[in-house]
Structure formats: C-alpha cells, structure tokens
Amino acid sequence: MPLKALVFDAYGTLFDVHSVIRRCEQLWPGKGERISQLWRSKQLEYTWQRSLMRRYEPFSLVTRAALDYACEILGAALGPREAELLMRDYLELAAYPDVAAALEKLSALRLAILSNGSPDMLDPLVKHCGMERVFAAVISVDELRVYKPAPEVYALAVSKLGVSADEIGFVSSNCWDAIGAKSFGLSTYWINRGGAPVDRLGFAPDRRLNGLGELPALLAR
C-alpha cells in the first residue's frame, strides 16, 4: 500500500541534540562533548526507567534532571545560570543540514512529528526552525504519560493522523525507536548518519539510509 503519511522522530532525527556542545564547551572548557553525550544518554535512560516505574514526568523535567547528573559526574559546576542557558538552547537546537530540502521534496505526503518531547519543548523548537507549516501534526507522548518505545506511542500517531498503520512510514535516527515502531507495525526508515550497528531487539528497520536526503528518492521508486 502506498504511504499517505510520514512520521518523524524529532530529537536526533530532525534536530541535532548535540547542538549544545558549543555552549557546554564555553561553560566547561574541555568537557563540552562528554557532557553533551552523557546528558543525552542519561536523558534516554531516564525516559525508559521512569516509564517502567510508572513515574512519568515530562521530557523537560527529565532533560533537566539528566543535565544535573551529567554535570555532577563530570565535575562541571551547574548553577541556575548555566542550567537556564542550556535548557534554552534545547529550544533552539539546529535542524540537521539534510532536513529542510528532504521535507520540501516529501511535501506531497502528510508529514508529522512523533516525539518524546513535551509540548513545552517541542512547540518552541519547531517554531524556532520555521517548520510550523511543514507538519500536519506535532504529536507528543505527553498525553499518554509513557515514553518510546511503548507500542501505544506509535498507535497514537495512527489515531491522530486518521490513516491506517500500513499507510504510515516512520522515520528515526534512533535505531531502537525505529525498531519499536516496526514492532508495533509501521514501515520504518532508519536514518543511520553515523554508521552505527543495528540494535539487536528482535526486529530490524525496513530500510537503512545514510541520511534524510536519501528518503525522497527511495520513496519515489
């Protein structure tokens, strides 16, 4: 069945979470990249752990908590000023260079975002990148109070877009996220910009691409 809608993950897929490295490096010279990497990995761990504990809190709170952890373990002094600067930077992450042109070429399809991000983070970010009109829907897990890769998250995209699951393509750079969507029943496109191994979670993404720029040609075939 031909696709009617494409649903994109936000953080790491459209928007580069490591845009914050520059600020981290300014604040804590020599530690910028390590703080950014650990911030991201703790942020994800906390989403999984909180979901399993059934102690959901919005992604903005989880992100702030992960920053605390990353700074403590790396010995980076985090005061209110530093935290505010970095959390504000998170609302202004850069889109990857291959995003704008790819979305333009895909605009015949209904485009949507499906993200862990809470609306207080996601809406300003989409606006900052000038993408308010690109997406038919910006869908957050927040109303479900559980994070990816729970199947009900991917089901939310189906219900919000009003098309059937086999008419939706799901696009993510996070391999486990693409696999979660595949396990639920969506066609999945893994954007593997960094040449990572595929995660071993019992399912494989349907297609692997080196960048978002490859997607329009792939779908036009």
Added chain:
Amino acid sequence: MPLKALVFDAYGTLFDVHSVIRRCEQLWPGKGERISQLWRSKQLEYTWQRSLMRRYEPFSLVTRAALDYACEILGAALGPREAELLMRDYLELAAYPDVAAALEKLSALRLAILSNGSPDMLDPLVKHCGMERVFAAVISVDELRVYKPAPEVYALAVSKLGVSADEIGFVSSNCWDAIGAKSFGLSTYWINRGGAPVDRLGFAPDRRLNGLGELPALLAR
C-alpha cells in the same frame, strides 16, 4: 519495623559483571574494558526497551544480543567460539570481595536474590559461587516477563518471601534499581562502590553505603 528479610540484586551488586574483562582482553587485546562496559550498558538498555516494547526475551538472550552489538561497534570479531567462552564466563562471574563476609554476618535475616537474570544464568552462577545455601530464595523476573525497575518485579519479592513490604530491605549497586524498589515501597540500600552520583528519578535510596561490608553494622544499630 525491624527487617525480616534482605533482598539483593545480583549483577553488579553481588557479582562483578566486569569479571569478563580479562577474557575480552585476551580475545581482543586493547579492547577488553571498552567491550565489557559497552556490553553491560547495551544489556541494560535492551532490558528497558524490550520491556517497554512488550517483547520480553530472557536475560540470557538479551545478554548475548548485547555482546553482538558491543563487538560490532568496536570492531571485535565475534565467532561462535568467542561467544561461547564469554557466555560461559557469565555463569562464573566473581563475587565482589566484600560479599561473603557480609552475607555471613547477615545470616540471621532471610536472604534472597531478586534479579533480571533468567534461571539458566542465575542458578549456575549462584552454585559456582557456592551460595546455594545462603539464600532462602533466588527470584528471577523471568516469570513476570518484564524487567526492573517495573514495580511488579519488586512486588514479586514480597509475594515470594511471604513477609510484608516494610519488613524487606532491598540492596543494589545499581542506583536506578534501588530507586525502583524505593518507588515501589521497599527500604533501600544503595551500595555505591564507585562513588557515582545518585540518579535523578524522583526518589532517593534510603541509605548510601560505600560497600557491602558496611551493611551489617548499619543494620545492627
């Protein structure tokens, strides 16, 4: 209320998962420690992701899958021989040096293990360390088909031991595990051998110890 039972996490708390470093280093010189670290972190990620996906597989399979991933990303050739050696090593992990004496001093209490490990991994390991008679119960998440920190896992310890939740102390070196138990309602003792920061998950372990050796004196007060 005084404690009647102590429930211990296994991997990382009683048994040192990084006992495999030596073998990894023999097989892939210069990469041993990185493989062991990545193997462990992927193993945990997969337990969380599979639980959320509702695609449980036993810890033995998850552990094997995580080894595949770790070796691929680090460019370490993993054939059937290497995999078999390492999976067998996992059945013979070393107990931490502070374990035996502490358990001996705590033997007036009912002692149990509550672990992500499937029985095919956990039973040989406990036997290898000569601890079959130390524990009144070796409890695996396997019968629930969900991993820590889901609350039903900690509830399983309560039902298996036949004592009330406020009579159980839970002991783990994995901070998120101690917090999961606390969130469920157990008294928790975080064994922080490495001096790690506390995880920011909305709850804190009741007590922080630098090693298991401190636990008998703490409980005797």
